Amino acid sequence: MEFPEDLRYTKDHEWLRFEGEESIVGITDFAQDALGDVVFVELPAVGTVLSQGQTFGVVESNKTVSDLFAPIGGRVTAVNQALHDAPERVNHDPYGQGWMIRLAPARREDADALLDAGAYRALVASEKR
Amino acid sequence: MVEFAGWEMPLSYRGVTEEHRAVREHCGLFDVSHMGEIEIDGPAALALCQRLTVNDVARLRIGDGQYTLFCNERGGVLDDLIVFRRGPERMLLVVNAANTAADLAWVEAHTEPGAAVADRTPHFGLLALQGPEAELVLRELTALDLPALRPFTALDGLVAGLHVFVSRTGYTGEDGFELLVAAEESPALWDALLTATLRRGGLPAGLGARDTLRLEAGLPLCGTDMDGDTTPLEAGLAWVVKLRKPDFVGRAALAEQARRGTSRRLVGFDLEEPGVPRHGNRVLQDGVAVGEVTSGAKSPTLGRYIGLAYVPAGAAAVGTALSVEIRGRSLPAHVVDRPFYRRVQEA
Numbered sequence: 001m002e003f004p005e006d007l008r009y010t011k012d013h014e015w016l017r018f019e020g021e022e023s024i025v026g027i028t029d030f031a032q033d034a035l036g037d038v039v040f041v042e043l044p045a046v047g048t049v050l051s052q053g054q055t056f057g058v059v060e061s062n063k064t065v066s067d068l069f070a071p072i073g074g075r076v077t078a079v080n081q082a083l084h085d086a087p088e089r090v091n092h093d094p095y096g097q098g099w100m101i102r103l104a105p106a107r108r109e110d111a112d113a114l115l116d117a118g119a120y121r122a123l124v125a126s127e128k129r
Numbered sequence: 130m131v132e133f134a135g136w137e138m139p140l141s142y143r144g145v146t147e148e149h150r151a152v153r154e155h156c157g158l159f160d161v162s163h164m165g166e167i168e169i170d171g172p173a174a175l176a177l178c179q180r181l182t183v184n185d186v187a188r189l190r191i192g193d194g195q196y197t198l199f200c201n202e203r204g205g206v207l208d209d210l211i212v213f214r215r216g217p218e219r220m221l222l223v224v225n226a227a228n229t230a231a232d233l234a235w236v237e238a239h240t241e242p243g244a245a246v247a248d249r250t251p252h253f254g255l256l257a258l259q260g261p262e263a264e265l266v267l268r269e270l271t272a273l274d275l276p277a278l279r280p281f282t283a284l285d286g287l288v289a290g291l292h293v294f295v296s297r298t299g300y301t302g303e304d305g306f307e308l309l310v311a312a313e314e315s316p317a318l319w320d321a322l323l324t325a326t327l328r329r330g331g332l333p334a335g336l337g338a339r340d341t342l343r344l345e346a347g348l349p350l351c352g353t354d355m356d357g358d359t360t361p362l363e364a365g366l367a368w369v370v371k372l373r374k375p376d377f378v379g380r381a382a383l384a385e386q387a388r389r390g391t392s393r394r395l396v397g398f399d400l401e402e403p404g405v406p407r408h409g410n411r412v413l414q415d416g417v418a419v420g421e422v423t424s425g426a427k428s429p430t431l432g433r434y435i436g437l438a439y440v441p442a443g444a445a446a447v448g449t450a451l452s453v454e455i456r457g458r459s460l461p462a463h464v465v466d467r468p469f470y471r472r473v474q475e476a
Contacts, residue, residue: 036140036141036144036145037144037145037146037429039405039426039427039434040403040404040405040427040434042404042456058456060405061145062145062337062340062341062405062426063140063337063340065405065407084403085403087403
C-alpha cells in the first residue's frame, strides 16, 4: 500500500496535496481498499466554501457509504467530473485520476494539523490491528 | 471479514466486482456454512412440512428439493428456504442464517407426534459452486452423473473422496451446485473445490458478490426485501404459493389477498442518473411518496444502478416513471422487468 511522502493525511483517510496556490483532495490507498469497489462518488458544486473537517461529499461501494471530510478549509474551485461515469478510478489510481476536489485554501496553516506520511502509516498499521 | 448473524463471514476475497464477474463468466466458490439446516424425521415429517410451507411438498420425490416459504397467519414471510425430501419420512430444510433459531422454534411449536425436529446446523458445512462452468469444475472431482442432476434435485455421493449431499441449486441466477458436507470435512472439500475452481479461471466469492448476484437475478433477500409484514404475493413469489393444496399456515390470509389483489408490489427499477439506492430510501411518483426501496446496487454485469422497491400496484407496470430520494436528492427512475439479468440457457 502506497502513502506518498509529498502528501498530508487526515485521520479520516483523505489526502491533500499543495499545487501552487491550490490544493487537491482525494482518499488514500488504504481507504479505497477498505471500501472495496467504488461505485459512486458525490461531490460538491464548484464554489462551495468548506471549513476544515466539514463533510464535502460521499463515496460509496455497493456495501457501504462513507462521508468525505475537507482536510483544510477553502473554496472548491474544481471537482473531478470523470468520477461521475468512472468512479472505479478511485480504486485504480487514488492519488492521481481518482482525485476528488481542488480547493483554494482559506488558511494554509490548516494543513499543520494534518499527518505526514510516516504518522499516517502508523495510524493505518494501528487500524489494521 | 464481517459479522453476519453471529458468523464471521468474508465480504470479499479479491473484490466484489471481480468475484461477481467470475461467477457470471466462469465459476465462483462460496462458503455458506452459516445457512441453517433443520432435519425433520418420522412418519409425520412430510405432513408437518406441508402444514408449515406454502409450496406443495407432496410433489417431492426422494431426492427432490423445492424453493418454499414459511409464512405467519397473516401470510407474512417468516423465511424462505429449500426443503429436500431425503427419504420417505425424512425432510431437510435449508434456511437463512439470521432466522435459523426462529425457524427452529416455529417448527417445534407446530410439531406433532411422529415428527422429530433437530437443528443440524453445527454438524454441516455448506459450499456453493456457482457459474456456467460449475459442472465442468465439479466433474473433475466426482463420478456422480452431474448432467442428469436437474435443477432442484439432489444426490448423495463422493466428491473429492468426501461424502456430500449435492443439489443443483443456488442463489446467483447461474447454473450451480450446493454441497452439504460434515463440518469437520468442510475445509478439505473447500480446498479441493477451490483448486479446481481456480484452474478454470474461477474465484472464491464472498457475501458482497452473493448480494449483487442475487439482486441482478431478481431474487428477494428475506429480512431485506420481504418480512413478516409483506406477503409472497406482494414480493412477486405468487408462483411459490399453492393455494389449492391442503390447509397450511397463512393460507386463509393469502387466499383472501389473492382474491382482492395486492395493493403493493415489489418491482425492479433502474435509476436514470448515477446513485446507489439503499434500503429505506423513499420512492416518489409525481413528487408524492408512494413506496420504499428494499435493495439496491450498481449492477456489476449491467453497469446500471438498480434496485427493488415496494410500490402501489398502479405504479408497478414496466416503464412507470418514479423517482428515488437519496440523501435529499430526487433521482429519476423507471420500473423495469425482474430479473434484471437472465442467463442465456442452452436449448
